[in-house]
Amino acid sequence: MKVTIIAAAAALFFLTEVYAVENIQSDERRGTAGADRTRAVALESGAQMKAYRVNPKGGGNLFNPAITLVLDFIYMDTNLSDEEYDAREIPGYRTLHDADGHGHGGFEEGFNLRGAELTLSAPVDPYFNLYATLTGTEEETVVEEASFVTTSLPAGLQVKGGKFRSAFGRFNAFHQHAWNFVDAPLPYRAFLGEEGLVEKGVQVTYLPDLPVYTLLGLEVLEGESEVLFGEEAESGAHAFTAFVKASSDFGEAGTLLAGFSVAGGRTKNGSIEHGSEFTGDSTLYGAEVTYKWKRSRRRSLLLQAEYLLRHQSGDYVEDAALPTAARRLERTQDGLYLQALYRTGRWGIGARYEVLDLFRDDFMEAGMKRDFGDRPERITAALEYRPTEFSRMRLQYNHDETARDGVDREVFFQFVFAIGAHGAHPF
Amino acid sequence: MKRRVLLWMILFLLLSAPASAGLNVVATLPWIGSIAREIGGDRVRVRVxxxxxxxAHYVEARPSMILAARRADLLMYNGLDLEAGYLPVLVESSRNPRIQPGMPGDVDCSRFVEVLQGDAATGRADRSMGDIHPLGNPHYHLSPKNIARVARGMADSLSAVDPGNRDLYMANLAAFERKLSQKLKQWSGAGLEGGRFVAYHRFFEYLAAEFGFHIVGYIEEKPGIPPSAAHIQEVMERMKEDGVTKILTTVYQVGREGRYVSERTGAELVVLPHDVGSMKGVDDWFGLIDRILEVLKGGTGGGR
Incomplete structure (x- = not known):
């Protein structure tokens, strides 16, 4: 454990030193002196003048889509044994395990290739833009996102369709590599799973011409998100979201963004306990607030908080393999995360606090309240080094008290690299 | 409940009705706004x-910018990928068909200019070379020759969107051109020909080309990447060889490297305004060039 932290810190230090020293390049201009210098300088500038020509833009290669590849590579270490780590769950919330048996964000002790994410985008025609993100892990390549966006609808309307990251909440719309910490915040993990709400469906948004930025949106979704809805609740689209977001600037450098979201739908899944089955309805409410302060390229501050509240009601069978009668389940649970990220030059420091059961932890099974023990909590600290916009290294420590059995101390060392087209960043 | 939602929607639609006559011009950079005001006159409301x-290399999209783009009749920008980090997302999120690529309201000012190749000339372009601009040096706003072309392009673009006021835009353009030719006469006496400078970033190439001075080295080894010690040493040697006494920087680029070179070589660190409004008294594009030439001639320093 300690060894990993020291090794990671040493590696980070080493890398920064390498960047500071950089390669020494010699220049063949050397060797002239005195009056020859004047001539040499004039010649150089003459060459510059010759380069003056009409803007070459508008060539034929613009029909190629913009291509970006992002590599997300992580080293993880924990004080828990493999068995303890894989069996770890959030009692009363979810015990769903990934297909490969990792219940905990999908990480394994040691090196992890979280993904090589390939994004293609281009205008289809004057009316649509197309985006596709293919994420490759060692086992498989999945279409994480493939969607069209309209560009030419009137009155501030826009339609998005295909498979996409829902605009529910603040955190959900961001791709993994763009997160401010290695892993998803606790409320998202508990209510939506590590992947978040990524669904097939259609989204309509409306940006009215008001004095203040206000975005209204509705989504009709297939409702397959494993943790919230399950895959077999109903055939046909059976989930929806609605959201409103507003933003205003404060001074030259500050921007505030706040929003409310709701997601709901029919649910049938086994994420509550191993072998269980729940059939019913789920509703997830979200409130978000983000404040960004960016004085210059060098200094910025990000403060972000989100509160999620989930209500589920329906029939619950504790062991679906046995012919037991279904019992009424009614649960209302909530969670919050607060995070801060300060950047100066190439360095950034981040801190995050996450908690579940903040105001509500009602888990009523057949009218009886079940108690799952202590309030799940987690505290995270991160150190970030970004040599350029296209590379990022991050050292992160999680102090995880989400399970009954002890504390999980996790250390991550993450590398994210992007090549290809310069992606434009959303706010 | 549903009825209330519907009422709210109707209220929003009513409020979002177009406000008043005149064109909304959204300009990414202050100098673009300055020229747009000259050509558009009273007919345009300019938002920078x-x-x-x-x-300008490191700007992030803010929702308020999206809202401004939502209302724009014309979106005027520098182009040559200078705005690549935020403009595409802004244009798509604006939900405004008038400013989508290829529409008359999409005004890429680099379309009108002659581009100094710079990085494009080397033939090779990848990110190991830093934050380069493979389409050519994007800082053409310090070139009077190019600004004349941009002004004409803006007059044409405004006329295309608002044909009824074509005469007005052309009259404003004529006035701008008269003022420019006067200024050119005044500027031609700057006496900078043959001067040698070192700069932090490849920012003053157009100015150098048009006023006949030379930039013999750059403190920045690769665009956007802090320089190595070896490179700084090399630049200082070059300064000694060429008798360079001034280092050109901009407000946002005055860093410890520039100060270090200045201290070690005794050369003056000259802080120039990089755009309209970046220093007191630099209120429009003419004022920007006036101030830069004044400082280069006099060496009085930038004055904040």
């Missing part, structure tokens, strides 16, 4: 997105 003190 990037703050004058900000480094």
């Amino acid at each position: 997105l990037v703050r004058p003190t900000q480094d």
